[in-house]
Amino acid sequence: MFIDHEYIENLLRNAENATNEDIEKVLDKACKKEKLSHEDIAILLEIKDENLLSKMFKVAGDIKKSIYGNRIVIFAPLYISDYCVNNCVYCGYKRCNDFNRRKLTQEEIKNEVMILEKMGHKRLALEAGEDPVNCDIDYITESIKTIYSTQNSNGAIRRINVNIAATTVENYKKLKAAEIGTYILFQETYHKPTYENMHPKCLKGNYEYHLTAFDRAMEAGIDDVGAGVLFGLAPYKFEVLALMLHNDHLEDEFGVGFHTISVPRLKKAEGMDLKLFPNLVDDETFKKIVAILRIAVPFTGLILSTRESANMRKEAIEYGVSQVSAGSCTGVGGYKEQEEGKDVNQFSIADERSPLEVLKGLIDDGHIPSYCTACYRSGRVGDRFMSLAKSGQIQHVCQPNAIMTLQEFIEDYGDEELKEKGEKLIKAELNNVQREDIKNKVTENLEKIKKGERDLFF
Secondary structure (H helix, E strand, O other): OOOOHHHHHHHHHHHOOOOHHHHHHHHHHHHOOOOOOHHHHHHHOOOOOHHHHHHHHHHHHHHHHHHHOOEEEEEEEEEEEOOOOOOOOOOOOOOOOOOOOOEOOHHHHHHHHHHHHHOOOOEEEEEEOOOOOOOOHHHHHHHHHHHHHOEEOOEEOOEEEEEOOOOOHHHHHHHHHOOOOOEEOOOEOOOHHHHHHHOOOOHHHOHHHHHOHHHHHHHOOOOOEEEEEOEOOOOHHHHHHHHHHHHHHHHHHHOOOOOEEEOOEOOOEOOOOHHHOOOOOOHHHHHHHHHHHHHHOOOOEEEEOOOOOHHHHHHHHHOOOOEEEOOOOOOOOHHHHHHOOOOOOOEOOOOOOOHHHHHHHHHHOOOEEEOOOHHHHOOOOHHHHHHHHHHOOOHHHHHHHHHHHHHHHHHHHOOHHHHHHHHHHHHHHHOOOOOHHHHHHHHHHHHHHHOOOOOOOO
């Protein structure tokens, strides 16, 4: 198995003796964008010196800006079913929790999507519990079809990423045929003993089957996969190194690693007590994890949800995070019920700002909020996306597309304050577009958007 526990533990033991000079050498290597070894990453995990931490945050921030510029992708989750046969210790959906479970009808899904579109969302992450009877693959693909076909007067969902349980090659082929974007699956924890303790007597309890899900997804033709662990279950140093081993495995076997990595931290959920989890990650450690991941996998998107506070998200964006959710609800039927003043979230949400408020905050910090979904629809996925990213050519499409989607949002959903802030930023960003032909085309398209045209992209 490619997650070698003894190998990881040896890396961590050896790194305990790392000197400040050793750490400096790794950071200098990162500055040159040289690929870090597993030993290098283990050394970074040992940073304690405040000056070296500050240097690492700067290196991570510089790497992020050189690849992603100042754009931040915006999305929202959509929970469609809380039926679940598993009994995961940390999860509010576990089967021993007694509550009225539901799955959305296609009409209810349409209503949820209409609300999300009114918020300006173009990219969703579809979420569901694991229940082969009440939430089978045909229900998932039917729901995807409903989402894509639902359209407001000025809005439509253009990309659906899917986070469902590990499944078969045949079912992954069905997801591929349904035109999903990224298939997302959190390992939860790579530490096998912890994994088995967290998933007692349940379908999800097969560590190896869960671990090899991305192999089956890629075998089925899904180009983009998104990983993640739930930080707080097992020691974070082990998890970071295991993520890197998993990424390397996919690169070796399929030519491309993770498209995204999510970094959720364990939060309070129904039927669990945080005091029973000894590996919780504090804020300072969490920031270090984000920076190390950005340095270790420079071209992989890092996703941060509304589990984290607005202040934490602001900091993490500066040195690693490239995608954030906005206006999220983590309960089934939650967007409709949220309108009615009900609380149906699966776990505690820390950033309760509306998408409009999130966008204003990003713009105030000099970031371009991006609703772009062009790469998937233009075939820039998998190894094709990574080759463009590593060459730096992706900047020629990502920055212009971000600018145009921000103009769309301003026209369709913005208030006067956002219009003032956004158009000032757009004007400044146009001056930063390096190629004159692209700048001219973006300028032309911005005028078309103001006159009512939509979904213009490179």
